[in-house]
Amino acid sequence: MSAPQPAVMERRSSRRVRFADFFELTKPGITTMVLITTLVGYYMASRNGLRPLLLLHTILGTALVAGGASGLNQYFERDLDARMHRTRNRPLPAGRLFPNEALFFSMIISVVGVADLMFFVNVLTGVLGLMTLAAYIFVYTPLKTRTALCTLIGAFPGATPPVMGWTAAGGDIDAVALSLFAILFLWQMPHFFAIAWMCTEDYARGGFSVHVSGQSTGRQIIFFCCALIPISVLPTMLGLTGMLYLLGAILLGFVYLGYGFAVALFRSHAHAYRLLWVSILYLPALLALMMLDKV
Incomplete structure (x- = not known):
């Protein structure tokens, strides 16, 4: 068996790098914390077992919404991120991803995430996911450059995941x-x-x-x-x-x-x-x- 040609290996490496950049766009650390708090809410509301399929859709939908919100946030803040030491190496300010492809990717996973929660979990959890996404992108993100109260405002969507987990398992608000x-x-x-x-x-x-x-x-x-x-x-x-x-x-x-x-x-x-x-x-x-x- 012959060894892979250099051009083939380069394409494979390039695909891996791009996958890593799209993955980084979702802020996996923050998304993981969102999922942990969602799972806690789900577990605490569960009275008749965890129902694995429902739990799977809860995790999947929430992860996609959280990742999409992070990606959209970075799309809108890409020029500001380029000025800051702690964010200038992110995929968009570093030029590793084009803005339009980051926007498209983030919008797609956000829509799929909300739809998954809406149709495979329940409507209430889907609505909470949509409201959290909208608050994060259309309220918190623009206010970050306008008022110091943005931290307080941003804490509202940040506190929603355990409630989403709670409602996903059948709990009321x-x-x-x-x-x-x-x-x-x-x-x-x-x-x-x-x-x-x-x-x-x-x-x-x-x-x-x-x-x-x-x-x-x-x-x-x-x-x-x-x-x-x-x-x-x-x-x-x-x-x-x-x-x-x-x-x-x-x-x-x-x-x-x-x-x-x-x-x-x-x-x-x-x-x-x-x-x-x-x-x-x-x-x-x-x-x-x-x-x-x-x-």
Whole structure:
């Protein structure tokens, strides 16, 4: 058997690179976190087994919507991303993908994702997916260059995935679903403030309205961390989880708050970095406790 010709190998390599660029366009890290929170909502609402086919469509549809939203966001922000150190090597600003092909790809997977949720999961979950997509692209994305409130506004679509998981499994949008939404909403704020603190110069270079002032931002971090503690125990108060989750949520909440206080007190890049990592660890730990101690 003869070895592949150089031209054939080059084409194969080129296809792999392009696939990797389209995959990167979907922000797989963020999409994975979206899927985790969706699966938690699905699991917590499931009372008669997980129903594998329904779960598969929930995962597939949500992944496509999340990936499409990320791709559309990068399409609209490609010129701004080119100015920033942390984003200039993304596929669009780096020139590895053409804008039109990125737009087409992102639109297609978004439409397919919403349709999958609508027809193979249920209408409510599909509508939530469509609303989340629209809010992220047509509200949050343009506001990022217009107002510092964009972080607060962006937390709304960011908190929807567990509710989508909840409704996918047959749950209503009730107090429990709203408690899951509130937990995700409040968790995001210190997380994003930590990122903004670390990247404030880069955001300014890109033209984004992210204003970090030591005293004001520190107070906001403390406020949202404090608010998260009582909200995080609502699943137990509402009969969804037991005492293990309750105690764990309180402990995790005070750890998160402690690192938030450190940022407010010392106002340093190093403390913001530590808060960022604590926020990344906090959420999966809380969700794991929730699933483990489901009543």
